[in-house]
Amino acid sequence: MSDSASQASRAEPPDEAGTRDDRRRAQIDRLNSIVARYGLLIAFAVMILAFSLAKPDSFPTWANAESILTAAAPALIVAAGLTVPLVMQDFDLSFGSMIGLAGGAAVVMMVDNDAAWPVAILVALALGLGAGVANGYLIAFLGGSSFIITLAMGTVLTGLEFMFTDQKTIFAGVAEGYVEIGQGDSILGLNNQIWIAAVIAIVLWVVLDQSELGRYMYAIGGNPEAARLSGVRIRQIRLVGFVIVALAATIVGILLTAQAASSVPNTGVPYLLPAFAAVFLGSAVFRPGEFNIPGTVVGVLFLGVIQTGLTMLQLETFVINLVQGAILIVAVLVSRLGQRAA
Amino acid sequence: MSTTGPHPPLVLAKGLVKRYPGVLALDHADAVIEAGQVMGLVGKNGAGKSTLIKVLAGATHPDEGEVRIEGDPVHIHNPHHATALGLAFVHQELADVPNLTVAENVELGLGYPKRLGILMDRRRLRDKVREVLQGLGAEGIDPKAPVATLSVAQQRLVMIARGMAANARLLVLDEPSASLSGEEIDQLHRTVRGLADTGVAVVYVTHRLDEIFEITDWVSVMRDGKVVLSCPTDDLNKASLIAHITGSAEVTPENRERAVLGTEPGEELLRVEGITLPGVVEDVSFSLRAGELLGIAGLVGSGRTELVRLIAGADRRPAGRILVRDDEVRINSPRDGRRHGIVLLPEDRRSQGTVLDFSVRKNVTLAKLPAFRLAKALPMPNVRRERASALEMVSRLGIKTANVENPVRFLSGGNQQKVVLAKWLESGADVFIFDEPTHGIDVEGKEEVYRLMEELALAGHGVIFISSEFNELVGACNRVLVMREGRVVGELAGEEITDAALVERCYEGTAAA
Numbered sequence: 001m002s003d004s005a006s007q008a009s010r011a012e013p014p015d016e017a018g019t020r021d022d023r024r025r026a027q028i029d030r031l032n033s034i035v036a037r038y039g040l041l042i043a044f045a046v047m048i049l050a051f052s053l054a055k056p057d058s059f060p061t062w063a064n065a066e067s068i069l070t071a072a073a074p075a076l077i078v079a080a081g082l083t084v085p086l087v088m089q090d091f092d093l094s095f096g097s098m099i100g101l102a103g104g105a106a107v108v109m110m111v112d113n114d115a116a117w118p119v120a121i122l123v124a125l126a127l128g129l130g131a132g133v134a135n136g137y138l139i140a141f142l143g144g145s146s147f148i149i150t151l152a153m154g155t156v157l158t159g160l161e162f163m164f165t166d167q168k169t170i171f172a173g174v175a176e177g178y179v180e181i182g183q184g185d186s187i188l189g190l191n192n193q194i195w196i197a198a199v200i201a202i203v204l205w206v207v208l209d210q211s212e213l214g215r216y217m218y219a220i221g222g223n224p225e226a227a228r229l230s231g232v233r234i235r236q237i238r239l240v241g242f243v244i245v246a247l248a249a250t251i252v253g254i255l256l257t258a259q260a261a262s263s264v265p266n267t268g269v270p271y272l273l274p275a276f277a278a279v280f281l282g283s284a285v286f287r288p289g290e291f292n293i294p295g296t297v298v299g300v301l302f303l304g305v306i307q308t309g310l311t312m313l314q315l316e317t318f319v320i321n322l323v324q325g326a327i328l329i330v331a332v333l334v335s336r337l338g339q340r341a342a
Numbered sequence: 343m344s345t346t347g348p349h350p351p352l353v354l355a356k357g358l359v360k361r362y363p364g365v366l367a368l369d370h371a372d373a374v375i376e377a378g379q380v381m382g383l384v385g386k387n388g389a390g391k392s393t394l395i396k397v398l399a400g401a402t403h404p405d406e407g408e409v410r411i412e413g414d415p416v417h418i419h420n421p422h423h424a425t426a427l428g429l430a431f432v433h434q435e436l437a438d439v440p441n442l443t444v445a446e447n448v449e450l451g452l453g454y455p456k457r458l459g460i461l462m463d464r465r466r467l468r469d470k471v472r473e474v475l476q477g478l479g480a481e482g483i484d485p486k487a488p489v490a491t492l493s494v495a496q497q498r499l500v501m502i503a504r505g506m507a508a509n510a511r512l513l514v515l516d517e518p519s520a521s522l523s524g525e526e527i528d529q530l531h532r533t534v535r536g537l538a539d540t541g542v543a544v545v546y547v548t549h550r551l552d553e554i555f556e557i558t559d560w561v562s563v564m565r566d567g568k569v570v571l572s573c574p575t576d577d578l579n580k581a582s583l584i585a586h587i588t589g590s591a592e593v594t595p596e597n598r599e600r601a602v603l604g605t606e607p608g609e610e611l612l613r614v615e616g617i618t619l620p621g622v623v624e625d626v627s628f629s630l631r632a633g634e635l636l637g638i639a640g641l642v643g644s645g646r647t648e649l650v651r652l653i654a655g656a657d658r659r660p661a662g663r664i665l666v667r668d669d670e671v672r673i674n675s676p677r678d679g680r681r682h683g684i685v686l687l688p689e690d691r692r693s694q695g696t697v698l699d700f701s702v703r704k705n706v707t708l709a710k711l712p713a714f715r716l717a718k719a720l721p722m723p724n725v726r727r728e729r730a731s732a733l734e735m736v737s738r739l740g741i742k743t744a745n746v747e748n749p750v751r752f753l754s755g756g757n758q759q760k761v762v763l764a765k766w767l768e769s770g771a772d773v774f775i776f777d778e779p780t781h782g783i784d785v786e787g788k789e790e791v792y793r794l795m796e797e798l799a800l801a802g803h804g805v806i807f808i809s810s811e812f813n814e815l816v817g818a819c820n821r822v823l824v825m826r827e828g829r830v831v832g833e834l835a836g837e838e839i840t841d842a843a844l845v846e847r848c849y850e851g852t853a854a855a
Contacts, residue, residue: 025361212711212721219708222697229656229686229694230709230765231677290699 040285044302047327051309058312066190072304073193074252079275079282079296080201081248085146085241086279086291087208088220090139092242094150095249095275097157098131099268102253104165107263110175117178121254128250129243131157136239150242158266171262182258193255200248205293217241218290277328278303303328350413352377352543353398353429353512358407360393360567367393368404369567375512380534380544382554382575384587385564386784387754391547394564395514399431400424430505434517434782438497438504440490445471447489448503474503477540478533494642495526499533506537513537514545519553520782523641523810524845531557549784550811551580563587588785595788596841598817601796603836605820608632610668611804612684612773614653617662622648624828626662630773630804635795637815638808639844640825646808647689649825650775654686655679666773680709685766689777689808691755695762698751702743703732705750705761710769735764739794756787763794774798775806780814792818812844824848 052060078095085092102124109120135153138144184192208214219227220234228234249268257263281302282295306327310320353375360368368390375381385391396402398409400418408415411427418424424431438447445464446454448471455466471485480499489497498518505513515534519527534557538544546558554561554575561578563571563586571586578586613629623645630636640646652660655673663670666682673679679686688694696705707714707728714723714731732746739760743753750761759779766774776795780788795818799805809815815822822839824832824847832847 206722210722212715212723215704215708215711215723219697219700219704222699223693225694226697227708229654229676229688231680232708233677 037286037288040281040298040302043327043330044298044305047302047305047309051305051312055309055312059309064308064312066194068301068304068308069194070191071308072300073191073197074255075271075274075278075304076197076297076300077200077248077252077255078245078271079278079300080197080204080293081245082275083279083282083291083293083296084204084208084217084244085238087214087217088224088238088241090146090238090241092135092150092245093147093272094131094135094154094157095245096269096272097154097161097266098128098246098249099253099256099271100266101131101157101161101164101268102128102250103257103267104161104253104263104265106178106254107170107174107257108164110178111170111173117175120175120178124250124254125247127160128246132243132246133239135246136242139242140235140238158269162265165263165265167265169262169264174257174261174263178254178258179261180258182255182260193259196251196255200251201293201297204244208293213237213240221291274303281328350410351375352412354410354413355394355397356408356410358394358397358404358409360397360402360404366567368397368407370407371564371567371569372572373562373569374572375543375545376560377511377543378538378541379559380538380546380557382558382561383545383547383564384549384551384554384561384583386587386786387756387782389564389587389784390567391564392516393567395431395516395545395547398424398429398512398514425508425510428509428511429514430508430510430512431514432498432501432505432516432518434520438489438500441488443485444475444483444487444489444492444500444503445485447500448474448485448507450504452508471503471507474507475499477506477536478503479529479536480533493526495522495530498522498530502533502537506542510542512543512545514547516547517549517782518546519548519550521642521810523643524848525641527553549782551583554583555580565589584785595792595811595817596813598789598792600818600820601793602633602635602799602818602820605633605800607634607820608802611666612653613665613668615663615665617649617652617660617664619648619652619658619660622828623652623660626825626828626830628823628830628833630806632772632802632804633799634821635799635805635807635819637819637822637839638806638825639812639815639822639848640808641848642810644825644848645828646825647777648828650686650777650806650808651688653679654684654775656686656688680769680771683771684773684775685709685769685771686775687759687762687766687777687779689781691758691762696750696758699749701747701749702736702741702753702761703728703746706732706735706746706764709765731768732764735767738767739764740790754784754787755781756783756790759783759787759791760794771803773804773806775808777808778810779807780809780811788814812841812848815839815844816841 058064078099082092082095105127106120106124109115109123110117131153135150138149139146181192186192186195208217216227216232216237219232220237224234252271253268256267278299279291279296282297282299283289283291285295285298286292287295306324310323351374355371355373358368358371371390371394373394383391393402397404398418400420400423409418410416416427418427439450442450445467449467455463455470457463468485475481475483475485478499480503483492483496483499489500492500502513518530522530534544534546548554558575561571561573561575561583562569565587608631610629610631615627617626618624626649638646651657653664655676655678659674664673665671671682673682676686692698697708707723711723712721714728716722716724729746735741736743736746741757741760741764743757750758753761779791783791795805795807807815807819816839819839821833821835822844823830824844826848834843
């Protein structure tokens with residue numbers, strides 16, 4: 001039996017004549033697969049070029065790049081965190097509320113309870129850990145639907161946030177060391193948030209793509225029963241996924257309140273949909289059909305560039321919404337079409 | 343070919359060619375299907391049967407060739423068009439909607455009878471479907487019952503009823519007897535025979551060759567995309583049929599030379615005492631020794647699958663004791679089972695045995711990933727060593743794949759089964775439980791699976807082999823337990839193991855031990 005015969009499930013010996021038709025078909029297949037894999041990257045490059053031509057003085061500048069990256073950093077942290085449960089086919093709709101709770105709780109600790117800022121951060125991280133474990137336990141161990149449980153958990157977390165903050169905006173008394181985390185610059189003069197986001201993305205990339213844990217996560221996403229029968233601890237690992245996204249949300253909550261040196265009620269929920277959009281967009285690049293961290297990074301940057309570029313063109317908000325939505329749909333469709341043909 | 347009668351045949355396929363990238367799935371295939379006949383369609387996996395069926399079903403379009411229905415050339419655009427032409431298909435995977443009733447499933451998409459123009463007339467619907475079911479000799483199925491509550495056999499009959507309700511003239515059954523018990527298969531055969539007698543043409547795809555001789559009038563054998571033989575069933579016997587399927591002479595399973603026969607079993611690897619899960623498995627005790635290939639015979643529902651799943655930790659912990667090398671162990675999860683060296687190769691390799699979208703490499707190493715670490719304390723797999731191990735398994739087990747990075751989804755059933763086995767080899771396991779390992783695998787693949795099990799046993803492992811096809815157990819095992827209604831009702835060893843003896847004990851339940 002020849003090699004190629006086993007490539008398809010309906011494998012037959014190949015036509016030895018190898019007609020011209022076959023070759024053309026193979027070429028089209030290869031083209032489709034390139035479109036599927038890199039369609040979003042090409043669209044990304046075209047967009048950057050278009051904005052640069054439209055606004056040659058302000059768009060293609062170092063300052064603008066830094067501002068896009070700084071704005072994208074919190075989005076990247078939650079999107080990268082969200083990628084982990086999504087790999088296992090688990091949804092988390094509660095992380096938006098977790099962002100608000102973490103930021104609110106940290107600020108309240110410092111302002112009302114005179115806690116040192118590192119203590120405030122530890123309290124926020126403990127809350128994040130608790131929320132992640134609660135989600136994971138209810139879903140992976142007790143068998144709740146991740147969609148419903150995390151939706152409900154989101155309401156609970158927002159309730160906790162309001163309990164801590166009385167739904168008040170707090171803008172005085174935030175410790176300087178805390179503010180520095182969100183506002184300060186470090187290596188290369190780039191904002192700390194960019195570096196934190198980069199480190200988190202790299203760590204999660206190593207976890208998902210290079211570690212045993214990540215292999216098990218993808219196995220659980222592919223076939224939980226086969227993974228379980230192979231001895232993979234699927235419940236514990238799914239729980240870890242919820243913990244990772246909750247901790248990512250906690251870090252974002254801290255960064256946002258640090259950057260603003262204040263806490264505004266319910267700031268996190270607007271991060272929910274863009275994070276999902278970025279992760280799904282990302283699943284159309286590099287490894288079509290599979291959630292992956294490099295794809296998520298591209299997805300986040302893609303959305304960030306659209307946002308900034310369109311704003312610079314000084315379009316009206318409704319036009320920005322329409323264009324942004326349309327670009328998203330086209331980008332995803334182009335990838336999916338190529339993927340189906342491949 | 344029998345195309346020379348005064349009437350053109352119901353379906354005539356001529357010179358069908360279908361190319362997939364790099365593959366010729368149909369290579370000038372011809373087929374003649376006559377009304378009122380049951381035609382067996384046989385061939386190895388990948389011989390082109392599914393592609394031929396897909397062409398008839400309108401699910402794919404041939405690159406060359408034509409299909410004629412009663413002499414008129416037709417181009418079958420899509421599945422809907424095929425239905426309109428009177429062609430009905432019952433696929434191996436049940437395509438019904440489990441939460442709808444039998445009646446709603448049978449008439450699904452055919453336009454339910456209406457009241458007041460818009461409301462569904464349930465009574466008329468039920469009466470119509472009851473009539474169709476009666477026509478199939480399936481009065482026992484209640485049109486009001488949700489399909490999810492039916493057995494697999496009954497669900498297949500519902501799918502057949504669906505074809506009949508659409509006034510099908512041709513009914514294509516793709517492995518309809520898979521996972522049915524002997525009695526259920528008899529019922530299915532009566533239904534099929536009855537349909538043929540009313541003038542319906544039936545195409546019957548199966549890997550069980552006994553069925554061909556029981557039920558078909560005509561046989562078409564496919565090999566390498568061609569129909570290599572088309573003749574009345576009476577002109578063939580089992581040996582000649584196998585020769586046509588494989589292109590060479592082959593022995594049938596029950597006449598195999600059993601490699602494990604006459605070998606002396608070694609130490610006891612596993613003993614279970616009083617395993618009980620009320621209503622499913624009742625007080626089962628047996629032991630397994632090194633070098634043994636122990637068969638478990640029983641009909642579907644006899645508790646054999648449940649028993650081995652309990653032992654391997656796949657389900658809840660049962661009452662009773664499990665002893666590994668004389669030490670009592672607690673097995674609460676597949677992970678525990680693995681730790682004690684007991685591994686299960688489950689019944690459904692696609693849904694339970696493999697991660698289909700994972701490559702061969704990732705599937706092979708899934709259960710023993712820590713053995714491939716870059717460094718002992720660093721839980722990151724060394725892909726190069728993984729690949730080396732996967733390549734070694736590929737050559738050792740003869741897994742046919744171009745590349746170990748290919749997704750397992752694209753492998754044939756037999757090769758997927760070998761990947762599941764490769765996963766457990768060198769994982770420290772010494773009790774291997776194979777649940778229906780040859781299900782849906784072609785003749786050559788089956789023989790390879792038997793040989794792999796024998797090699798495991800001869801290497802000093804204990805092997806448990808569950809099968810519904812008793813002749814397989816006859817041709818491979820040195821001891822067989824017979825299960826019925828959750829209990830072990832018989833035990834046969836060596837030359838006592840015959841098809842007749844197994845069947846007798848399965849049905850009569852006379853304890854022989």
